[in-house]
Amino acid sequence: MKAYKHAGFILGLVVLILMIVAGCRLVSSSSAGITGGESNRVTGAASDAAKLPSPRIPPTTREAPPPTVSPRWWATADVVSATVMRVEGVAQATPGPRLAGYLIRPGTEQPLSPEHTRELVELVRFDSGFDDSIVKRCRPAESVGFRLLREGPSGTRSSTTTELVLCFGCEKLSIAVNGTDIHATYFDPSRNAFLSFVTRILPEDEELRKLR
């Protein structure tokens, strides 16, 4: 009888601890729900998002990626929504609104669907798709830009904007966060995948369709 009492007590304690832990996780993962209703957070493939937690960055270091986290992963964490637009590589002296240093073509910004946003994040996070081993001299050509709105650190209402530009002249991916350039790399190994992606999301863009 005594043994059963002790076992019951221990079991109850274990259940209580599990409930407390589950409650804490529920509080920390609740979304601000920028778009309302069911959370529209997109962090890559649903199954992968479950396996690979988004890096949690303390607010004071939000402006720069921690050294152990690839900027491509850090800058695409906790994406809530995205837009796509055509941009151009121009001289620094050329006036006009910029996205990651590229000039935005007026009237071209449009929303990106959650499915395409997920696909974009997956492509950007595909580590084998990038070449960080060189720095090139090349002339920019057809370029596509993306503006990603990311939710702020848990418990805050702030948000972060990541700007991505794919330049198909140099196969260069440029990344800026809140207007500050943080990283550039080359997507030569995944050029075809990115080209297929942008021609699907901008099917009426003749310039992109002519690219091989």
Place this chain on the structure above:
Amino acid sequence: MPIQMNAGDHISPHPGWVAVPSARRPMVNWARKKARAIATGMASADQYFKTLPGGRTLRNLLNDSTIWINYAPAMASFGAQSVAHPNEIAIGPSAFRIGRWTVLATLIHELAHVNGAPGGNDRRAEEALVNCGLGRQIEKTSGVDDPRTPYDPTIAG
């Protein structure tokens, strides 16, 4: 001993970078000679290179025999510098197709990277050309490229 051209006497540690084909070597030799003439005759060249993070002059870089000029047959861009092996630079077929002034411009641009000029969207490597007489200041300040000069103000990185 001066900056070296890979004429088959060097195995670049950067994958895919090989000896400059014999048909292309005269252009590289001309570019090296012209670069030395610029370093000697144009004070602004050394002055500019000293402002780059590496702090070396163009003359010093051109006299560095540990720097190798390779050929990158599969590269679509004009040229590149190896990040892992910073003294390895390469010139691609497109630069040779355009001509010796583009080969020279690419050499100067890549030497700016060897001297610490950042990549990404930074403009300092390409602006070395203006200070070496290979571009006009008005191109930089107006943002309008003059096709008669090798400098291109739209090139970043």
